[in-house]
Amino acid sequence: MRALDAHPGDHLVEIGPGRGALTARLLAIADCTLDAIEIDRDLAARLRGSFTGSPRHALHTADVLGFDFGALARERRARLRIVGNLPYNISTPLLFHLLEHADAIIDMTLMLQREVAARLAAAPGGSDYGRLTVMLAPLVEVQRLFDVGPGAFQPPPRVWSAVVRLTVRSHPLFPVSPSYAAVVAAAFAQRRKTLRNALSQMLSTEQIRSCGIDPGARAGTLAPPAFNILAEALERAALDRTGG
8 A cells, every 4th residue: 555655536446356455445545536346256246335335436347357447547537546466367468458558547556476576677688588578668667666475365375476566658668669569479489589580470680680680689688679670670561562
């Protein structure tokens, strides 16, 4: 709650309220709205009584992976602040889903498996650096706040957790090419491959080299802007083929 630092007027969204330990504190914040998203119908039924009597509070029994955060932001007429302990088995696809709705979000204060948190803020060249890091980089600033040990949970998991804050940038770090996601996915599909091999279905060795990038390099050594340069080259190649 201290890390979230909620203020009156904030529009909060809790992912996976479970039995409501955090939810009760969020509901107590004056002059904030709270939308909680819970897929488990039994848990949602237990929480339902806490969400009656105020239009500022709503409980959604839904799969968060299909939830339309943009529509909720339009309904609340403001951008959202996301908070929650993400289910570890869907944390990566959920982060990508949230990224699709970045325009509707101010920030995200999330608990994740510690290994995932390390990937979010990794630097090029390290073993934690990968597709998730590169996809988040243009749109959000990552701040790792603190670790949480297994003893904080019942039953205790076998892994450590970490709380992070992802703040959506007011302007992207660079203009993101429409082909950025495809190039990043291909480059990291088999991260031991060189770019020459990993991107062979997209760009030739000569095209990669013309970007000022070594075709013999591996994806894990490139900073995010380099992937965008490759994506722009792919866009130009597509235009050349179609005569655009």
